[in-house]
Amino acid sequence: MEHLQFEFKGSANRKGCQKTTLVGVVSSGNLEVMLENSELQGLCRINVSTSSQGFGEIWQAVLNDFAARYDLSNLQISINDGGATPAVVCLRLDQALENYLEASS
Amino acid sequence: MNIETLLSELFPLGHSVTNIDSILTGYGTTNKGEIAVLGTTDHLAVGVEAALALATSALGVIKNDPGRPILLLVDTQGQRLSLQDELLGINGYLAHLAKCLELARQREHQLICLVYAEAVSGGFLSFGMMADEIHSLPEAKVRVMNLPAMARITKLPLEQLEELSRTSPCFAPGVENFIKLGGINTIWQQPLAERLVEVIGMKLDEDQRRHNGFVRQGRKLAFTVAQRVKAG
């Protein structure tokens, strides 16, 4: 198992909801993504636990892209990964955020 | 220990337990009175007929002998693995056996289990594990699956499982591990007749196992998680 942590400074303090959002399932080639509103001094923090070792740079690239697209802050994202491809990771992150914003509106 | 020796050591005052097709039924005499005996021997692989025979005996005790304590003697290599058993719905037969034992408990029969040889997964789950308290002989073998088979199915290296077995009671076979997890109450040392008499009449209403697992530090989460869910 490998545990990675990424932090992004965001400006858009999207209105977080009290509810937690979780999408996806931890299975082979899939992952679960949990979003929680959290007081992180404007940061968006992403914790990844993955069964595939040595993909830190790819995670960095995928999450950089995600963070740049949405400019998030005060958000804790937690991921349990069963070896998903970057495409699946992107899809789940988008789904999770969509559900999260829906739940808070 | 073979079944004849076991029965004579448990019941020096005598017993009427018969062995038909590796199914044990009858009564034993203790100095706290008669106790009904149900069990299996010869490491029986429990199939549909055996499950039904045990259920027949359990229902018989409930009807003919209200409140009589019941001793469950366990020696099983697990459920019988066959297409025909599955075709007939063996899980339903085993569930039926479990339900009959639960009904016995509800009707104030004390259920005492002694694992005297082997206790493996399905055969154990629907029978001995339904008891109020589960005891074992020191030489008994309790398991879900042996480590090589487990390594094959989980695709984890055998060496890794063996290494972890030294620190975690969670997956390696063995009575000691089940004691730490709360799945077995105590190991019975000689003389067995005294051990049996000690527990007769000590009726427990609640499932004690997760509490024991917590106190013994082998299964630390089950107790607190279940309590939290229960409390809401």
Place this chain on the structure above:
Amino acid sequence: MSDLSGISRGHSYYEANARQRIAHLLDPGSFQEVLGPAERLTSPHLEPLGQPCSFDDGIIIGTGSLNGLQVLVASQEGGFMGGAVGEVHGAKLTGLLERAVNERPAAVLLLLESGGVRLHEANAGLIAISEVIRALLATRVAGVPVLGLIGGAYGCFGGMGIVARCCDALIINEEGRLGLSGPDVIETTMGVEEFDSSDRALVWRTLGGKHRYLLGEVQCLVEDDIDAFHTAVIKTINTVQPLSLESLEQEHSSLTRRLADYGQCQDGADIWGEMGIDDPQKLPLMDIQSFMVTVADKGQGKL
């Protein structure tokens, strides 16, 4: 807490994940999860084996309403380790069943999808399933019905196959499979001549929803649609029997008769023929509606 994405064309029970099934089965918005993923009650036994854990340990539990009736619900996630039961997973289920004794909901609904004991924590998993069985039967004795729903890709096997048959009633779709030892386990241990697990038609004739219904192992056979499961729950909830000497004696004679009548049969189709069904080979191909018409008044009766 709903993940509604990924479902198109109606609401297939088979295709949905554990959270989606709850969301579509219960009254909209009524589900309140207990010990949800934010609690991070994960299994401590997986990390040392290099296995990823899941924030809910593969089971979602909580309260909600179905057609206005208060229910407690548990849903196993087959995608996570085949829905297998470990220490935390099992304790959530046991706690929910014990909670039902205090809260007295209209029913406890168990959305079962599991291979049984999780081998990565085998001993703890076996004991956990035993605790579930005791808690489930105690819940029934307390007068709270427990209904099982089966219809996911992983079926319901091992100790959870026993748990299923401890429920008051079971609802299954055609795709659902229920048994004790999975075909692959039997093949690996006893050889391919005993059970060829790659023969999908054989697997379904032995373990599938239609056969289980004909045997009387399940009370409702429904289309693969979450709404159909919903309707079946409402229909079943008031028909359950208390656990009593009388009901167990009835079950006993039914199981005895089944063994006497079909104990020599080698194939599901042989059993269906014995039941007096013409052209039993055609049953697997029928849709649920024509199947129900064909088998009306046949079979062993409901347990």
